[in-house]
Each structure stands twice: as structure tokens, then as C-alpha cells.
Amino acid sequence: MTLLHPGARLVDAATGAVVTPQVTDALADAPPGVAFLRMPTTVDAVGRYVDAFESGRPVLLLDPSLPADAFVDRFEPAVVAGPLPDEVPKGYRRDGDRWVRESAPAVAHPDLGILLATSGSTGNPKLVRLSRAAILANTASIVEALGITGDDVAISSLPFYYSFGMSVLNTHLAAGATLVVEADGLLGRPFWPAVNTFGVTSLALVPSQYEILRRLRFDPAGFPTLRTLTQAGGRLRPELVEDFHGRMSAVSGRLFVMYGQTEAAPRLTTLPAGRLGEKLGSVGPAVPGGRLSVRLDDGTESTAPDVRGEVLYRGPNVMLGYAETATDLARGDDQGGLLETGDLGHLDADGYLYIDGRLKRFGKVFGVRLNLDDIEGMLPGPAAAVAGDDKIVVFVAQDGGDPARLRQDLADQVQLHWSGFEVREIAALPLLSNGKVDYRALEAAR
Structure with missing residues (x-):
């Protein structure tokens, strides 16, 4: 499996142009090592990402609002690409729309695929090291769990440098589906017309965006092609889960509640839409290929129902580990497929997970x-x-x-x-x- 199905399409919402992503290995002339990609919500940014990943180069997806050289000194990338300011960091030279390192860049482990900043990080964040295999495994699991096909059309409701937004992009590219790239976001004037113009079928949102939709009195009947909502990125209040489940059911649509962490590439569970009514409050079972358990205070693990402890996840999508310095990029697998989530939770008799809070x-x-x-x-x-x-x-x-x-x-x-x-x-x-x-x-x- 690769991230790029031959049927995948990108649509530029501003112009209506339809683009088929291509692999040209545009960074082949840069030194070997990690590429830092600034990821505005544009078709060009997506194209750079797909090209780099499919060409085998590890990439860090960067928030374009951060200073362009924020991580350069710490992690010594081979190349920095994307919209860049005029001032070039020490040790780099400008080459068109990229900075190229003049001395030897940091060595990257051959399994390294994608780097993402830890969720909510400020100051000097750690980077999550995700292997190519982990990215592809989680992509395949989510395509299966959500039933994504080439007929699906998603829209960029989340930034691509955020793990959930990256996952939406990956799954639709891999399934040969279509992604509408709309830069203004949920509250922008062009967003909702684009949903109808381009026949968007699914929308991925975090809890704060569901709060916004509730205030906007969102009615899915106004968007005839939109029949799937997905939610991750934190706890959605149960009353909103019931509310949006009802709204989507009224138009024969679906709501999928999920649980994820950047460290798991990023999705761990999916609650089947058909069981939401009977499993209200749950985030579902592990995605295909994953296993859940809870660890008690005495260090023992359990999968028994109603036993509360730290949620543990095992699966092929677990990160290699963290990186805090350039030398960490060469590290191999520190996790062995185990993710200690830091969340408190319990399983029910069917193996469905309920999150009860954070350890800290x-x-x-x-x-x-x-x-x-x-x-x-x-x-x-x-x-x-x-x-x-x-x-x-x-x-x-x-x-x-x-x-x-x-x-x-x-x-x-x-x-x-x-x-x-x-x-x-x-x-x-x-x-x-x-x-x-x-x-x-x-x-x-x-």
C-alpha cells in the first residue's frame, strides 16, 4: 500500500481546478535527510507532501504560522520547503522556494516517515517519530473502519500539519477518493458553498467545531451529499454526540466518534455509527490491527469489563518514539508497538473503550x-x-x-x-x- 492511489484527486476550492497528485521526487537534488514542509491549506502544499513521502524522504509537517526557522537549529533538516520569509537561517542557502542545508544534515533512521509536533506543544516541543509503516497501517485501518471508497469527497476542515487533518488527507488519497482543499475553514464564507458545489460527502471535526455547528444551527438537510461526520481530537460532550447523531440519522447519515493520539499515527479507535445509540459515551473498539487494555495501579493489565486504569494500546501504528534533538532522528523503535496513552479509561464487555480522564x-x-x-x-x-x-x-x-x-x-x-x-x-x-x-x-x- 502507498499513500497515493491512482484515482486520488485534489480540488482547489478557490478555482475549481482538479489536480491529480504526482510523484516527481522534486527534492532529489537536496542532501539526504529530513525535509521540513510548511503546510498551509493549499493544493501545492499537499503536492509537496505526497511527492516527498512517496519518494521515501522523511518529512516534518509544520504549522505555517510558526517562525519558519523554529525547529531548524534543533533538528538540522536537509531542506525546508514551502512559503518562506526572506531571511535565511545560518547554515542554509536559498534555492527557489526552499532552504538547503550547506553542511551535513541530521541523519534520519531509514524507517522514519513523518514527524509531527506533540499536541498542544509550545516553546520547545518534542517531535513524534512515526515510521512509514505506522502511517500506512493506520491509513489502511481507518479506510476499512470508515468504509472510505473512491466515491467519497472530503474537505479540508482541519489543518494538514495537525495529526487528524493529516489522517483525513492520507486516508482519502489512499482510497482513491477526492479531497477539496478550502483554505478559509469552517467559519469562512466560501466553506459551506464549497461543500455543496463539490459534492462533499464527509466532514471531519474536533469538539470545538461541533460546538460551533450547534451555535450555527447546522442542518445536514441543507447539504444533500454530506452524509458522514467524524469526530476526534478530544472528548465531545455526550449531549452533543446524541444531538449530531440525531441530526445525521434524520437524513440517513452517520456520525463516527473516534479516539486518537498523534503518537498512534493518529487514530486508535472508531465507534461504528450503527452502535452509537447503545454505546453512548464510548469511543469504540480498537481500529483493525490494534489491541486495547488498561493498566492498574499495581502494574497488571486487564481487558475485563469495567476495570479502570491507564489505557494501553498495541498496534503497528504506534510511533517509534520521540525526538528532542537532531541525534534522536536516527533512533529506531523505542516503543515496541506499545503506547501508554496517559488516559484513564475502561472497557465494556464488548471491548468498547470509555475514556474517563487524564492521569495528570x-x-x-x-x-x-x-x-x-x-x-x-x-x-x-x-x-x-x-x-x-x-x-x-x-x-x-x-x-x-x-x-x-x-x-x-x-x-x-x-x-x-x-x-x-x-x-x-x-x-x-x-x-x-x-x-x-x-x-x-x-x-x-x-
């Missing part, structure tokens, strides 16, 4: 340890909880309810005094570029 997402109130994800789930609308000094600070979007009443409700539910909670109303929850809540910004503001 805890705060203390009067000496009592509370799961911050549980606290968020107790509130009626979008909320984000962070740990304060012997209290929990909860941020709610405007019109999310009276802060004093919400504080008392939280205290009542956990049976602690209300003074252990602080509820602040803000205009909107701050989001990272991948649509997840920016907890670091909230922690700085607490």
Missing part, C-alpha cells in the same frame, strides 16, 4: 484529589478546568450559566465547600491551532 489532569481541593475532566463534564456547556492553589479554577464561555450558581452546583456534586471552586466567565475558551483547549494559556491566567 487532577487538582486538589481541601486535600481531596479531583479529576479535572470529570469537573468539566459536570457543567452544562463548554468549560475548561485547571488546578489552582488548593482550589479548582473553571473557565466557562459567556452565556454558559451564572458563575455563582455553577460554583455551588460543582460543590454540591463533589460534596465539598463552594470556596474550593472559582468559576470565571470569559468571552470564549482559548484554542490551539488544532482546535483543542489551550490549557497553558488558562493556567497562566488563573
Whole structure:
């Protein structure tokens, strides 16, 4: 399997041009090593990515809003391609729309395929090292789990440098499907007309985007070809799962709830749309080829129902490991196919996974340890909880309810005094570029 099926098509939403990606090995004249690709939402950027990957060159997919040389000094790439500023970093020369390293670049392991920054990273993030085999394995699993065919048409609702957006791109290229490349995004004026103009059949969204659709009173009946919604990138509130399941069912459509991590290339589970009603709250079983278990405090593992512990995943899509310096790029497989997710969860009798929170997402109130994800789930609308000094600070979007009443409700539910909670109303929850809540910004503001 490769990422590029001969039937795959890209559509430039701005011009209507249809492009068949080609493999030309355009970077063949650059030194061997990793290529840093700045990934704006354009057909050209997708073409560069496909060409580099299919030619066997490992690539780092970069957020184009970051400084172009943000990772260059640390990871010593052979070449940096894409829209670049005028100033060239030390040790590189400009060659058209790319920078080429003048001295020997970092050595990359032969299995290395794609590098992605860890989710939510700022400052000096680690890179996730994904092998080509891991990318192809997860791509094949998702094509099978979602039943993607050459008749499907997706649209770029997520950035390509974000692991979920990359996965949508990969799966549709590999299945010989079509991807509409629309740069303005969900709230841009051209986006929804493009859905109808180009007959989009599926839409991939993260929880914050489902919140937006709810406020926009999204009605799938207005988009006759759109019959599949997929969700990953964090926990979607159960009431929204029910809501959008109902909206899609009303037009004979489907909603797939999934769970993923960048470290798994990136999708671990898929909840079959036909079982969503009976498995509300679950993220589904492992994708084809994967296995789930939970690890208890004593280090033992279990697949028994209703046993809570750290979620473990084993499969061919697990990363090789992390990279923090250039020398790490030459490392082999540090994981052995095992991913310790850092999430708390449990399985049911059918092997369906339920995520219960994060291992490190805890705060203390009067000496009592509370799961911050549980606290968020107790509130009626979008909320984000962070740990304060012997209290929990909860941020709610405007019109999310009276802060004093919400504080008392939280205290009542956990049976602690209300003074252990602080509820602040803000205009909107701050989001990272991948649509997840920016907890670091909230922690700085607490």
C-alpha cells in the first residue's frame, strides 16, 4: 500500500481546478535527510507532501504560522520547503522556494516517515517519530473502519500539519477518493458553498467545531451529499454526540466518534455509527490491527469489563518514539508497538473503550484529589478546568450559566465547600491551532 492511489484527486476550492497528485521526487537534488514542509491549506502544499513521502524522504509537517526557522537549529533538516520569509537561517542557502542545508544534515533512521509536533506543544516541543509503516497501517485501518471508497469527497476542515487533518488527507488519497482543499475553514464564507458545489460527502471535526455547528444551527438537510461526520481530537460532550447523531440519522447519515493520539499515527479507535445509540459515551473498539487494555495501579493489565486504569494500546501504528534533538532522528523503535496513552479509561464487555480522564489532569481541593475532566463534564456547556492553589479554577464561555450558581452546583456534586471552586466567565475558551483547549494559556491566567 502507498499513500497515493491512482484515482486520488485534489480540488482547489478557490478555482475549481482538479489536480491529480504526482510523484516527481522534486527534492532529489537536496542532501539526504529530513525535509521540513510548511503546510498551509493549499493544493501545492499537499503536492509537496505526497511527492516527498512517496519518494521515501522523511518529512516534518509544520504549522505555517510558526517562525519558519523554529525547529531548524534543533533538528538540522536537509531542506525546508514551502512559503518562506526572506531571511535565511545560518547554515542554509536559498534555492527557489526552499532552504538547503550547506553542511551535513541530521541523519534520519531509514524507517522514519513523518514527524509531527506533540499536541498542544509550545516553546520547545518534542517531535513524534512515526515510521512509514505506522502511517500506512493506520491509513489502511481507518479506510476499512470508515468504509472510505473512491466515491467519497472530503474537505479540508482541519489543518494538514495537525495529526487528524493529516489522517483525513492520507486516508482519502489512499482510497482513491477526492479531497477539496478550502483554505478559509469552517467559519469562512466560501466553506459551506464549497461543500455543496463539490459534492462533499464527509466532514471531519474536533469538539470545538461541533460546538460551533450547534451555535450555527447546522442542518445536514441543507447539504444533500454530506452524509458522514467524524469526530476526534478530544472528548465531545455526550449531549452533543446524541444531538449530531440525531441530526445525521434524520437524513440517513452517520456520525463516527473516534479516539486518537498523534503518537498512534493518529487514530486508535472508531465507534461504528450503527452502535452509537447503545454505546453512548464510548469511543469504540480498537481500529483493525490494534489491541486495547488498561493498566492498574499495581502494574497488571486487564481487558475485563469495567476495570479502570491507564489505557494501553498495541498496534503497528504506534510511533517509534520521540525526538528532542537532531541525534534522536536516527533512533529506531523505542516503543515496541506499545503506547501508554496517559488516559484513564475502561472497557465494556464488548471491548468498547470509555475514556474517563487524564492521569495528570487532577487538582486538589481541601486535600481531596479531583479529576479535572470529570469537573468539566459536570457543567452544562463548554468549560475548561485547571488546578489552582488548593482550589479548582473553571473557565466557562459567556452565556454558559451564572458563575455563582455553577460554583455551588460543582460543590454540591463533589460534596465539598463552594470556596474550593472559582468559576470565571470569559468571552470564549482559548484554542490551539488544532482546535483543542489551550490549557497553558488558562493556567497562566488563573
